[in-house]
Amino acid sequence: xxxxxxxxxxxxxxxxxxxxxxxxxxxxxxxxxxxxxxxxxxxxxxxxxxxxxxxxxxxxxxxxxxxxxxxxxxxxxxxxxxxxxxxxxxxxxxxxxxxxxxxxxxxxxxxxxxxx
Amino acid sequence: xxxxxxxxxxxxxxxxxxxxxxxxxxxxxxxxxxxxxxxxxxxxxxxxxxxxxxxxxxxxxxxxxxxxxxxxxxxxxxxxxxxxxxxxxxxxxxxxxxxxxxxxxxxxxxxxxx
Numbered sequence: 309x310x311x312x313x314x315x316x317x318x319x320x321x322x323x324x325x326x327x328x329x330x331x332x333x334x335x336x337x338x339x340x341x342x343x344x345x346x347x348x349x350x351x352x353x354x355x356x357x358x359x360x361x362x363x364x365x366x367x368x369x370x371x372x373x374x375x376x377x378x379x380x381x382x383x384x385x386x387x388x389x390x391x392x393x394x395x396x397x398x399x400x401x402x403x404x405x406x407x408x409x410x411x412x413x414x415x416x417x418x419x420x421x422x423x424x
Numbered sequence: 425x426x427x428x429x430x431x432x433x434x435x436x437x438x439x440x441x442x443x444x445x446x447x448x449x450x451x452x453x454x455x456x457x458x459x460x461x462x463x464x465x466x467x468x469x470x471x472x473x474x475x476x477x478x479x480x481x482x483x484x485x486x487x488x489x490x491x492x493x494x495x496x497x498x499x500x501x502x503x504x505x506x507x508x509x510x511x512x513x514x515x516x517x518x519x520x521x522x523x524x525x526x527x528x529x530x531x532x533x534x535x536x537x538x
Binding site: 317411417 | 459516
């Protein structure tokens with residue numbers, strides 16, 4: 309079965325610092341990849357997604373993610389964070405296989421706290 | 425994005441009560457999902473539906489049941505709530521076919537069973 313690992317459970321950084329959140333998945337076939345964000349008290353929102361083409365994907369609010377197939381990774385980045393980026397971030401993978409069930413599998417989430 | 429509504433947003437209830445968590449979407453999406461999310465943990469799929477009269481159990485075993493009588497409505501029911509059911513329940517619906525599918529989430533229902 310596919311699995312998704314997010315390396316950091318908690319990240320604390322100051323405003324203007326750069327952010328990189330790691331995401332690795334276990335499935336060897338073709339995948340679609342997502343990052344969702346959950347701001348405090350709000351629902352899960354789609355930040356960005358990768359289906360095909362350019363492995364560097366740009367999302368909302370200045371976020372981007374790079375798909376590196378050889379490393380089974382889809383790391384999320386933002387060059388300069390703001391206090392409003394404080395949230396929990398979830399990586400998710402949808403695998404193209406009947407065996408995998410074509411379901412969305414989520415990582416454990418990374419809580420990001422940006423200090424003003 | 426899809427408009428997905430969940431009610432109630434918060435529910436505190438005693439053990440043994442029957443509860444129904446409502447989920448509705450206005451975009452005509454065929455596929456809908458229920459996830460359970462404990463604090464600080466990942467989302468676990470507990471039910472999904474690919475259309476009217478279609479329901480399937482997800483990866484995480486759950487004592488809840490679902491129904492899909494109308495496209496826009498996907499309620500989740502617990503016949504007899506227990507403290508172990510305390511969690512956040514997230515409903516989602518999706519657009520796109522196959523792997524072009526993208527799921528959009530509702531605001532969730534936080535359930536506390538005393």
